[in-house]
Amino acid sequence: MDTKTLITEAKARFNHNSAKAYLKDKYSSKLIVADQGGLWRADQQTISFLNSMSDNFLIVVIDTFNNPVQVNREKLLETLKDTYNTVMLEWHKEWSELEKKR
Amino acid sequence: MSKGALLFAFNSPKYNYYEMAVATAKRINHFLNLPVTLVTDETSIPTDSNYVFDKTITVTPDKNNKRDWGIWINKGRYQAFELSPYDETILLDTDYLVNSNKLLQTFDLPTDFCCHDNTHFLMYPDIPQELLSNYGFKTLWATVVRFNKTKRAEQIFQSIEMIQKNFEHYANLHSFIHSTFRNDYALTLATRIVNGHTTPVSDYIPWNLVHVGKNTSIHKNTDDPFNTEYTVMFDNWNKGKIRKEYNIIKDMDFHVLNKENFLELI
Numbered sequence: 001m002d003t004k005t006l007i008t009e010a011k012a013r014f015n016h017n018s019a020k021a022y023l024k025d026k027y028s029s030k031l032i033v034a035d036q037g038g039l040w041r042a043d044q045q046t047i048s049f050l051n052s053m054s055d056n057f058l059i060v061v062i063d064t065f066n067n068p069v070q071v072n073r074e075k076l077l078e079t080l081k082d083t084y085n086t087v088m089l090e091w092h093k094e095w096s097e098l099e100k101k102r
Numbered sequence: 103m104s105k106g107a108l109l110f111a112f113n114s115p116k117y118n119y120y121e122m123a124v125a126t127a128k129r130i131n132h133f134l135n136l137p138v139t140l141v142t143d144e145t146s147i148p149t150d151s152n153y154v155f156d157k158t159i160t161v162t163p164d165k166n167n168k169r170d171w172g173i174w175i176n177k178g179r180y181q182a183f184e185l186s187p188y189d190e191t192i193l194l195d196t197d198y199l200v201n202s203n204k205l206l207q208t209f210d211l212p213t214d215f216c217c218h219d220n221t222h223f224l225m226y227p228d229i230p231q232e233l234l235s236n237y238g239f240k241t242l243w244a245t246v247v248r249f250n251k252t253k254r255a256e257q258i259f260q261s262i263e264m265i266q267k268n269f270e271h272y273a274n275l276h277s278f279i280h281s282t283f284r285n286d287y288a289l290t291l292a293t294r295i296v297n298g299h300t301t302p303v304s305d306y307i308p309w310n311l312v313h314v315g316k317n318t319s320i321h322k323n324t325d326d327p328f329n330t331e332y333t334v335m336f337d338n339w340n341k342g343k344i345r346k347e348y349n350i351i352k353d354m355d356f357h358v359l360n361k362e363n364f365l366e367l368i
Contacts (some may be wrong), residue, residue, distance in 0.1 A: 003323050003333040012335060012346035019349045021227030026354050029309030034210035039308065065212065065304040098350065 014101040023098070027091040035079050036071045038063030042083035050077040105209060106137040106156060106188035111196050112163045112175035113146040117361050119175075120146045122196040124153045125368030129200040132328050136192070136206075141185055159185050167283045177266055179244065179285045183251070183259035193247040195357065197364045201330040202353045204309075208248040213304040215255045217289060218243040218311035224356065225318050225336035225349060234287060235277040242293060243311050244285035245357050254296060261292035312356040319363050323350070330354075332367075 006012075031042045040046060041064055050073055053059050059073045107130045111123035120142060127138040137156035143163050164177040182193045192205055208216060219242050223229045232241040249255040265272050265288040272291055273280030293305055314320050314334070323331040331352040338345045358364040 010346040015347040
Protein backbone atom coordinates (compact mmCIF):
# COMPACT_ATOMS: atom_id res chain seq x y z
CA MET A 1 0.00 0.00 0.00
CA ASP A 2 1.45 3.38 -0.95
CA THR A 3 1.65 6.04 1.72
CA LYS A 4 -1.05 8.30 0.24
CA THR A 5 -3.54 5.42 0.37
CA LEU A 6 -2.34 4.56 3.85
CA ILE A 7 -3.03 8.09 5.08
CA THR A 8 -6.42 8.27 3.38
CA GLU A 9 -7.61 4.87 4.55
CA ALA A 10 -6.46 5.48 8.11
CA LYS A 11 -8.09 8.94 8.03
CA ALA A 12 -4.88 10.19 9.55
CA ARG A 13 -4.42 13.85 10.37
CA PHE A 14 -1.19 15.66 9.81
CA ASN A 15 0.36 16.51 13.17
CA HIS A 16 1.74 20.03 12.84
CA ASN A 17 3.26 20.12 16.32
CA SER A 18 5.36 17.03 15.78
CA ALA A 19 6.29 18.30 12.31
CA LYS A 20 7.56 21.53 13.85
CA ALA A 21 9.49 19.57 16.48
CA TYR A 22 10.99 17.32 13.81
CA LEU A 23 12.08 20.31 11.72
CA LYS A 24 13.58 22.06 14.72
CA ASP A 25 15.49 18.93 15.67
CA LYS A 26 16.74 18.31 12.15
CA TYR A 27 17.81 21.83 11.28
CA SER A 28 19.15 22.82 14.71
CA SER A 29 21.63 19.99 14.36
CA LYS A 30 22.70 21.33 10.98
CA LEU A 31 23.59 24.67 12.56
CA ILE A 32 26.50 23.04 14.40
CA VAL A 33 29.87 23.72 12.80
CA ALA A 34 33.40 22.62 13.69
CA ASP A 35 35.87 25.39 12.83
CA GLN A 36 39.27 26.60 14.06
CA GLY A 37 39.51 23.92 16.74
CA GLY A 38 36.13 24.64 18.33
CA LEU A 39 32.55 23.56 17.92
CA TRP A 40 30.06 26.34 17.17
CA ARG A 41 26.36 26.87 16.77
CA ALA A 42 25.52 29.18 13.86
CA ASP A 43 22.75 30.89 15.80
CA GLN A 44 21.65 34.51 16.12
CA GLN A 45 23.44 35.00 19.43
CA THR A 46 26.87 33.81 18.28
CA ILE A 47 26.66 35.69 14.98
CA SER A 48 25.63 38.90 16.78
CA PHE A 49 28.47 38.52 19.26
CA LEU A 50 31.05 38.02 16.51
CA ASN A 51 29.66 41.06 14.69
CA SER A 52 29.88 43.18 17.81
CA MET A 53 33.61 42.41 18.28
CA SER A 54 34.53 44.07 15.02
CA ASP A 55 37.56 45.93 16.48
CA ASN A 56 39.41 42.67 17.03
CA PHE A 57 41.13 40.35 14.57
CA LEU A 58 41.67 37.49 17.04
CA ILE A 59 39.22 36.91 19.86
CA VAL A 60 38.59 34.18 22.43
CA VAL A 61 35.12 32.65 22.37
CA ILE A 62 33.62 29.87 24.51
CA ASP A 63 32.52 27.09 22.16
CA THR A 64 29.63 24.66 22.66
CA PHE A 65 31.97 22.27 24.50
CA ASN A 66 32.68 25.11 26.99
CA ASN A 67 36.28 25.48 25.85
CA PRO A 68 37.80 28.94 25.31
CA VAL A 69 39.05 28.99 21.74
CA GLN A 70 41.06 31.75 20.07
CA VAL A 71 39.66 32.38 16.62
CA ASN A 72 40.00 34.59 13.58
CA ARG A 73 36.77 36.51 14.17
CA GLU A 74 36.06 37.43 10.57
CA LYS A 75 36.64 33.93 9.26
CA LEU A 76 34.41 32.34 11.88
CA LEU A 77 31.73 34.95 11.32
CA GLU A 78 31.70 34.24 7.57
CA THR A 79 31.48 30.49 8.17
CA LEU A 80 28.61 30.85 10.65
CA LYS A 81 26.72 33.32 8.47
CA ASP A 82 26.99 31.00 5.45
CA THR A 83 25.81 28.03 7.51
CA TYR A 84 22.98 30.03 9.06
CA ASN A 85 21.69 31.27 5.71
CA THR A 86 21.90 27.88 4.00
CA VAL A 87 20.27 25.94 6.83
CA MET A 88 17.53 28.49 7.55
CA LEU A 89 16.52 28.63 3.88
CA GLU A 90 16.25 24.82 3.80
CA TRP A 91 14.29 24.89 7.07
CA HIS A 92 11.89 27.51 5.75
CA LYS A 93 11.40 25.61 2.49
CA GLU A 94 10.55 22.32 4.19
CA TRP A 95 8.37 24.07 6.77
CA SER A 96 6.42 25.80 3.97
CA GLU A 97 5.81 22.43 2.28
CA LEU A 98 4.66 20.75 5.49
CA GLU A 99 2.49 23.69 6.54
CA LYS A 100 0.24 23.10 3.54
CA LYS A 101 -0.60 19.57 4.69
CA ARG A 102 -3.84 18.75 6.41
CA MET B 103 44.05 8.06 9.69
CA SER B 104 41.66 5.32 8.60
CA LYS B 105 37.94 5.79 9.15
CA GLY B 106 35.16 3.24 9.08
CA ALA B 107 32.00 1.89 10.62
CA LEU B 108 31.60 -1.14 12.84
CA LEU B 109 28.44 -3.21 13.25
CA PHE B 110 27.65 -6.12 15.55
CA ALA B 111 25.05 -8.63 14.27
CA PHE B 112 24.16 -12.00 15.73
CA ASN B 113 21.01 -13.71 14.49
CA SER B 114 18.52 -14.59 17.19
CA PRO B 115 15.70 -17.14 16.84
CA LYS B 116 13.36 -14.23 16.10
CA TYR B 117 15.35 -11.71 14.05
CA ASN B 118 17.85 -11.88 11.22
CA TYR B 119 20.38 -9.28 12.38
CA TYR B 120 22.81 -10.20 9.59
CA GLU B 121 20.22 -9.09 7.02
CA MET B 122 19.73 -5.83 8.94
CA ALA B 123 23.51 -5.32 9.04
CA VAL B 124 23.81 -5.76 5.27
CA ALA B 125 21.08 -3.16 4.67
CA THR B 126 22.66 -0.74 7.13
CA ALA B 127 26.13 -1.29 5.66
CA LYS B 128 24.88 -0.52 2.13
CA ARG B 129 23.44 2.76 3.37
CA ILE B 130 26.66 3.59 5.24
CA ASN B 131 28.62 2.96 2.03
CA HIS B 132 26.19 5.09 0.04
CA PHE B 133 25.64 8.07 2.33
CA LEU B 134 28.88 8.17 4.31
CA ASN B 135 31.25 6.56 1.81
CA LEU B 136 32.84 4.58 4.65
CA PRO B 137 33.95 0.94 4.75
CA VAL B 138 32.01 -1.29 7.14
CA THR B 139 33.37 -4.09 9.30
CA LEU B 140 30.96 -6.64 10.70
CA VAL B 141 31.38 -8.55 13.95
CA THR B 142 29.23 -11.66 13.84
CA ASP B 143 29.26 -15.40 14.47
CA GLU B 144 29.65 -18.29 12.01
CA THR B 145 26.03 -19.35 12.26
CA SER B 146 24.68 -15.90 11.31
CA ILE B 147 26.55 -15.70 8.01
CA PRO B 148 24.31 -16.90 5.17
CA THR B 149 25.75 -18.95 2.33
CA ASP B 150 24.07 -16.85 -0.35
CA SER B 151 24.90 -13.29 0.70
CA ASN B 152 26.37 -11.26 -2.15
CA TYR B 153 27.29 -8.20 -0.09
CA VAL B 154 30.97 -8.07 0.88
CA PHE B 155 31.90 -6.25 4.07
CA ASP B 156 35.26 -4.52 4.32
CA LYS B 157 36.06 -7.10 6.99
CA THR B 158 34.00 -9.79 8.65
CA ILE B 159 35.19 -10.80 12.11
CA THR B 160 33.69 -13.86 13.72
CA VAL B 161 33.48 -14.23 17.48
CA THR B 162 31.66 -16.51 19.88
CA PRO B 163 28.69 -14.50 21.17
CA ASP B 164 27.43 -14.49 24.72
CA LYS B 165 23.78 -15.53 24.32
CA ASN B 166 22.97 -15.11 27.97
CA ASN B 167 20.59 -12.15 27.72
CA LYS B 168 16.83 -12.01 27.32
CA ARG B 169 14.11 -9.51 26.55
CA ASP B 170 10.36 -9.91 26.64
CA TRP B 171 10.42 -11.18 23.03
CA GLY B 172 13.26 -13.70 23.43
CA ILE B 173 17.04 -14.03 23.31
CA TRP B 174 18.81 -10.72 22.76
CA ILE B 175 22.47 -11.13 21.81
CA ASN B 176 23.80 -7.70 22.65
CA LYS B 177 26.64 -8.52 25.00
CA GLY B 178 30.28 -8.18 24.02
CA ARG B 179 30.01 -4.71 22.51
CA TYR B 180 33.06 -3.77 24.58
CA GLN B 181 35.14 -5.70 22.05
CA ALA B 182 34.56 -2.89 19.55
CA PHE B 183 37.75 -1.12 20.59
CA GLU B 184 39.92 -4.19 20.13
CA LEU B 185 38.20 -5.45 16.98
CA SER B 186 37.82 -2.24 14.99
CA PRO B 187 40.43 -2.11 12.20
CA TYR B 188 40.04 1.67 11.92
CA ASP B 189 41.80 4.55 13.69
CA GLU B 190 38.46 6.39 13.88
CA THR B 191 35.31 4.29 14.16
CA ILE B 192 31.60 4.87 14.12
CA LEU B 193 29.99 2.03 16.06
CA LEU B 194 26.33 1.69 15.10
CA ASP B 195 23.36 -0.46 16.01
CA THR B 196 22.18 -2.45 12.99
CA ASP B 197 18.67 -0.98 13.29
CA TYR B 198 19.88 2.57 12.75
CA LEU B 199 18.72 3.85 9.36
CA VAL B 200 21.26 6.16 7.76
CA ASN B 201 19.56 8.70 5.49
CA SER B 202 22.16 11.47 5.28
CA ASN B 203 25.86 12.19 5.68
CA LYS B 204 25.25 13.66 9.15
CA LEU B 205 27.35 11.07 10.98
CA LEU B 206 30.48 12.20 9.14
CA GLN B 207 30.31 15.33 11.27
CA THR B 208 31.14 13.23 14.34
CA PHE B 209 34.69 12.93 12.96
CA ASP B 210 35.01 16.72 13.17
CA LEU B 211 34.14 16.82 16.86
CA PRO B 212 37.23 17.65 18.92
CA THR B 213 37.04 14.55 21.10
CA ASP B 214 38.24 10.94 21.04
CA PHE B 215 34.93 9.46 22.22
CA CYS B 216 31.33 10.58 21.89
CA CYS B 217 27.82 9.22 22.01
CA HIS B 218 24.28 10.59 22.29
CA ASP B 219 22.96 11.86 25.60
CA ASN B 220 19.68 13.24 24.24
CA THR B 221 16.91 11.63 22.25
CA HIS B 222 14.01 12.86 20.18
CA PHE B 223 11.10 10.46 19.73
CA LEU B 224 9.30 11.18 16.47
CA MET B 225 5.66 12.13 17.23
CA TYR B 226 6.51 12.41 20.97
CA PRO B 227 8.34 15.75 21.04
CA ASP B 228 7.89 16.32 24.77
CA ILE B 229 8.79 12.90 26.11
CA PRO B 230 11.27 13.15 29.03
CA GLN B 231 14.78 11.79 28.69
CA GLU B 232 15.31 8.28 30.04
CA LEU B 233 16.99 7.88 33.43
CA LEU B 234 18.84 4.82 34.73
CA SER B 235 16.31 4.74 37.56
CA ASN B 236 13.89 7.13 39.25
CA TYR B 237 16.76 8.93 40.96
CA GLY B 238 19.50 7.87 38.57
CA PHE B 239 21.63 9.50 35.91
CA LYS B 240 20.37 10.41 32.49
CA THR B 241 20.93 7.44 30.18
CA LEU B 242 23.50 7.68 27.43
CA TRP B 243 22.84 5.80 24.20
CA ALA B 244 25.09 3.11 22.71
CA THR B 245 23.21 3.29 19.38
CA VAL B 246 25.84 5.59 17.85
CA VAL B 247 29.34 5.80 19.29
CA ARG B 248 32.32 7.45 17.60
CA PHE B 249 35.69 6.60 19.07
CA ASN B 250 39.37 6.85 18.26
CA LYS B 251 42.08 4.39 19.27
CA THR B 252 43.17 6.33 22.33
CA LYS B 253 43.93 5.25 25.88
CA ARG B 254 40.82 6.98 27.22
CA ALA B 255 38.52 5.32 24.69
CA GLU B 256 40.13 1.96 25.52
CA GLN B 257 39.45 2.57 29.22
CA ILE B 258 35.79 3.32 28.49
CA PHE B 259 35.39 0.01 26.63
CA GLN B 260 37.29 -1.85 29.39
CA SER B 261 34.86 -0.32 31.88
CA ILE B 262 31.91 -1.45 29.76
CA GLU B 263 33.34 -4.98 29.94
CA MET B 264 33.70 -4.71 33.71
CA ILE B 265 30.13 -3.47 34.09
CA GLN B 266 28.76 -6.16 31.78
CA LYS B 267 30.50 -8.84 33.84
CA ASN B 268 29.21 -7.35 37.12
CA PHE B 269 25.90 -6.03 35.88
CA GLU B 270 23.87 -7.17 38.88
CA HIS B 271 26.21 -5.32 41.23
CA TYR B 272 25.92 -2.07 39.26
CA ALA B 273 22.16 -2.52 38.97
CA ASN B 274 21.95 -2.77 42.75
CA LEU B 275 24.14 0.30 43.17
CA HIS B 276 22.09 2.40 40.78
CA SER B 277 18.64 0.86 41.37
CA PHE B 278 17.87 -0.37 37.88
CA ILE B 279 16.59 -3.75 36.78
CA HIS B 280 19.41 -6.16 35.96
CA SER B 281 17.44 -8.96 34.34
CA THR B 282 18.20 -7.57 30.87
CA PHE B 283 21.68 -6.31 30.08
CA ARG B 284 21.65 -2.98 28.25
CA ASN B 285 24.68 -1.47 26.56
CA ASP B 286 23.16 1.97 27.13
CA TYR B 287 23.37 1.53 30.89
CA ALA B 288 26.90 0.07 30.76
CA LEU B 289 28.02 2.98 28.58
CA THR B 290 26.43 5.53 30.93
CA LEU B 291 28.29 4.16 33.92
CA ALA B 292 31.56 3.49 32.06
CA THR B 293 31.94 7.07 30.82
CA ARG B 294 31.29 8.35 34.33
CA ILE B 295 33.90 6.03 35.84
CA VAL B 296 36.57 6.95 33.29
CA ASN B 297 35.80 10.66 33.57
CA GLY B 298 36.16 10.66 37.35
CA HIS B 299 32.37 10.79 37.87
CA THR B 300 32.03 13.96 35.88
CA THR B 301 30.03 14.48 32.70
CA PRO B 302 32.15 16.33 30.14
CA VAL B 303 29.90 17.79 27.47
CA SER B 304 32.51 16.92 24.84
CA ASP B 305 31.59 13.24 25.23
CA TYR B 306 28.14 13.94 23.80
CA ILE B 307 27.18 14.22 20.18
CA PRO B 308 25.69 17.73 19.93
CA TRP B 309 22.42 16.71 18.31
CA ASN B 310 19.64 14.34 19.30
CA LEU B 311 19.38 10.64 18.60
CA VAL B 312 16.08 10.24 16.75
CA HIS B 313 13.98 7.25 17.78
CA VAL B 314 10.91 5.74 16.19
CA GLY B 315 9.20 4.53 19.35
CA LYS B 316 6.04 2.89 20.58
CA ASN B 317 2.69 3.34 18.83
CA THR B 318 4.67 4.69 15.91
CA SER B 319 5.39 3.06 12.56
CA ILE B 320 7.37 4.34 9.66
CA HIS B 321 6.80 3.74 5.94
CA LYS B 322 9.09 4.54 3.04
CA ASN B 323 7.64 6.91 0.47
CA THR B 324 9.45 5.46 -2.55
CA ASP B 325 10.90 2.08 -3.51
CA ASP B 326 14.31 3.58 -4.21
CA PRO B 327 16.83 1.40 -2.30
CA PHE B 328 18.32 4.61 -0.93
CA ASN B 329 15.00 6.31 -0.23
CA THR B 330 15.25 9.11 2.31
CA GLU B 331 11.62 10.23 2.63
CA TYR B 332 9.26 8.54 5.05
CA THR B 333 5.75 8.81 6.42
CA VAL B 334 5.54 8.42 10.17
CA MET B 335 2.20 7.06 11.43
CA PHE B 336 1.21 7.44 15.04
CA ASP B 337 -1.66 6.01 17.08
CA ASN B 338 -2.64 8.79 19.44
CA TRP B 339 -4.70 7.21 22.22
CA ASN B 340 -7.22 9.61 23.71
CA LYS B 341 -10.15 8.65 25.97
CA GLY B 342 -10.02 5.03 24.80
CA LYS B 343 -10.02 5.94 21.11
CA ILE B 344 -7.20 5.94 18.61
CA ARG B 345 -6.68 8.99 16.47
CA LYS B 346 -4.30 8.33 13.60
CA GLU B 347 -1.77 11.07 13.02
CA TYR B 348 1.08 11.35 10.57
CA ASN B 349 4.13 13.34 9.68
CA ILE B 350 6.56 13.28 6.78
CA ILE B 351 10.30 13.29 7.34
CA LYS B 352 13.21 13.31 4.94
CA ASP B 353 17.02 13.17 4.94
CA MET B 354 17.11 12.38 8.65
CA ASP B 355 18.82 9.41 10.31
CA PHE B 356 16.76 7.49 12.85
CA HIS B 357 16.80 4.46 15.11
CA VAL B 358 13.88 2.06 14.76
CA LEU B 359 13.01 0.35 18.03
CA ASN B 360 10.50 -1.99 16.38
CA LYS B 361 12.57 -4.62 14.51
CA GLU B 362 9.65 -5.80 12.35
CA ASN B 363 9.15 -2.24 11.19
CA PHE B 364 12.87 -1.91 10.43
CA LEU B 365 12.80 -5.07 8.31
CA GLU B 366 9.92 -3.58 6.27
CA LEU B 367 12.07 -0.57 5.43
CA ILE B 368 15.11 -2.42 4.08
